[in-house]
Amino acid sequence: MLTKNQIKLITQLKAKKYREQYELFVVEGIKSIKEFINAKQFELEQLYTTDATIFAVGQANLTVIDEKVLKKISNLKNPNTCLAVFKIKKAVVVEPEKGLQVALDAISDPGNLGTIIRLCDWFGVETLYCSEDTVDCFNPKVVQATMGSLNRVNVIYTGLTELLSNESVIYGAFMDGENVYQTTLNKDAILLIGNEANGISKALEALVNNRVSIPKFGKTQETESLNAAIATGILLSEFRR
Amino acid sequence: MLTKNQIKLITQLKAKKYREQYELFVVEGIKSIKEFINAKQFELEQLYTTDATIFAVGQANLTVIDEKVLKKISNLKNPNTCLAVFKIKKAVVVEPEKGLQVALDAISDPGNLGTIIRLCDWFGVETLYCSEDTVDCFNPKVVQATMGSLNRVNVIYTGLTELLSNESVIYGAFMDGENVYQTTLNKDAILLIGNEANGISKALEALVNNRVSIPKFGKTQETESLNAAIATGILLSEFRR
Numbered sequence: 001m002l003t004k005n006q007i008k009l010i011t012q013l014k015a016k017k018y019r020e021q022y023e024l025f026v027v028e029g030i031k032s033i034k035e036f037i038n039a040k041q042f043e044l045e046q047l048y049t050t051d052a053t054i055f056a057v058g059q060a061n062l063t064v065i066d067e068k069v070l071k072k073i074s075n076l077k078n079p080n081t082c083l084a085v086f087k088i089k090k091a092v093v094v095e096p097e098k099g100l101q102v103a104l105d106a107i108s109d110p111g112n113l114g115t116i117i118r119l120c121d122w123f124g125v126e127t128l129y130c131s132e133d134t135v136d137c138f139n140p141k142v143v144q145a146t147m148g149s150l151n152r153v154n155v156i157y158t159g160l161t162e163l164l165s166n167e168s169v170i171y172g173a174f175m176d177g178e179n180v181y182q183t184t185l186n187k188d189a190i191l192l193i194g195n196e197a198n199g200i201s202k203a204l205e206a207l208v209n210n211r212v213s214i215p216k217f218g219k220t221q222e223t224e225s226l227n228a229a230i231a232t233g234i235l236l237s238e239f240r241r
Numbered sequence: 242m243l244t245k246n247q248i249k250l251i252t253q254l255k256a257k258k259y260r261e262q263y264e265l266f267v268v269e270g271i272k273s274i275k276e277f278i279n280a281k282q283f284e285l286e287q288l289y290t291t292d293a294t295i296f297a298v299g300q301a302n303l304t305v306i307d308e309k310v311l312k313k314i315s316n317l318k319n320p321n322t323c324l325a326v327f328k329i330k331k332a333v334v335v336e337p338e339k340g341l342q343v344a345l346d347a348i349s350d351p352g353n354l355g356t357i358i359r360l361c362d363w364f365g366v367e368t369l370y371c372s373e374d375t376v377d378c379f380n381p382k383v384v385q386a387t388m389g390s391l392n393r394v395n396v397i398y399t400g401l402t403e404l405l406s407n408e409s410v411i412y413g414a415f416m417d418g419e420n421v422y423q424t425t426l427n428k429d430a431i432l433l434i435g436n437e438a439n440g441i442s443k444a445l446e447a448l449v450n451n452r453v454s455i456p457k458f459g460k461t462q463e464t465e466s467l468n469a470a471i472a473t474g475i476l477l478s479e480f481r482r
Contacts, residue, residue: 035463039463111352115468115471118467118468118471119467119471121459121461121464122457122458122459122464122467123457123458123459124458124459124460147465147466148463149464151463152459152461152463152464181482214363214478215481216363216364217363217364217365217481218362218363218364218365218393219365220362220393222276222280222389222392222393223362223363223390223393224388225388226359226360226363226474227356227359229471230356230359230360230470230471230474233467233471233474233475234474234475234478237455237475237478237479238478240456240458241422
């Protein structure tokens with residue numbers, strides 16, 4: 001059984017404020033939860049399930065709950081059979097490594113951030129830098145969209161001005177940049193992606209030394225942009241191909 | 242003012258059943274609505290707004306409503322200042338044109354379908370074929386995600402077995418396909434994308450004569466796939482680059 005206070009705590013974790021206060025975040029869905037448990041990147045605090053048989057015998061911190069309670073604590077419309085709470089590991093700012101890195105300037109959509117974390121995992125980008133005003137990577141919608149990739153990509157929130165000032169090769173995605181298909185891409189570089197509505201901020205734009213663009217093939221003027229996660233995917237593909 | 246029955250009709254349009262019955266669909270957000278009005282691809286049935294000054298003087302079919310009513314009829318958590326109802330134009334199955342086309346096998350996520358329609362627009366793919374069990378393109382979340390591209394891409398729901406049987410060059414996205422970066426791509430072709438969880442169905446797989454794949458660069462085994470819309474974006478980029 002769960003007490004009222006426990007239910008309250010879990011539902012509070014929808015808000016960044018409480019995730020930071022308790023240093024906890026929620027993962028849902030059997031597949032993602034098992035991946036988080038096996039990856040051992042984040043410590044399992046509590047595991048709630050309506051069916052204990054889907055986990056290993058002797059699984060630590062497991063509590064059996066009924067469907068009604070699961071529905072109360074879940075962020076999903078149609079909750080699965082389980083929900084887990086993990087401890088947030090404090091990410092430390094490491095020295096920028098060699099190799100391709102990605103930096104996000106104020107990405108606000110949780111689905112976009114989750115998809116970009118998954119893309120970094122796929123294309124072997126180990127570190128993803130996020131400006132302080134980028135959506136929180138422990139937001140339940142972000143966690144959901146990463147499909148477990150959050151275990152394998154180092155997500156670091158930091159001031160991008162300082163970070164980029166110490167980098168020599170910085171690619172930025174712009175509508176009026178050089179055609180990326182005709183650009184020779186240096187793989188020891190940072191790729192900077194801007195906010196969904198406003199693009200890269202003026203202050204950071206000044207630090208970009210390679211403006212790149214994905215050309216449009218549709219004929220009409222109205223088609224105005226690609227989604228931020230899609231643009232990131234196509235650009236990472238160009239760096240790796 | 243809106244009558245109870247009018248409010249009921251608009252909220253019913255969230256469901257495919259009622260969109261088909263009334264042959265109407267909803268568009269929200271000032272930018273999208275203006276694009277739909279200007280494109281003239283779909284006939285405007287009704288336009289509801291809390292602020293008539295944001296539209297041209299003499300705008301047809303405009304009704305001023307208060308915020309409370311807008312909140313009732315909106316699909317958004319934070320509704321904008323307006324909502325429009327347009328007539329669904331019956332798409333007809335046209336003879337497959339020359340050039341690159343895309344076909345979707347049972348895509349179920351509205352965000353993915355909307356993003357793929359936007360991608361077709363960007364990469365100059367005029368016709369998008371969807372299997373009958375693909376999510377409805379007039380679903381409000383799909384319309385939202387297309388960002389107006391629904392006006393510029395011909396979306397046709399049809400049996401894919403018959404369609405593909407008449408095509409000679411069919412590319413299919415598979416996890417174990419040929420490395421797309423090392424494939425010479427024929428641009429008079431159909432690119433087939435499968436369901437998010439199950440991929441391309443067995444029956445359609447048999448019709449594919451070019452299996453392609455986006456190679457993974459991350460080191461771990463666990464990273465298992467790319468999102469369907471991201472994969473479509475990267476593959477279309479490869480066809481066009």
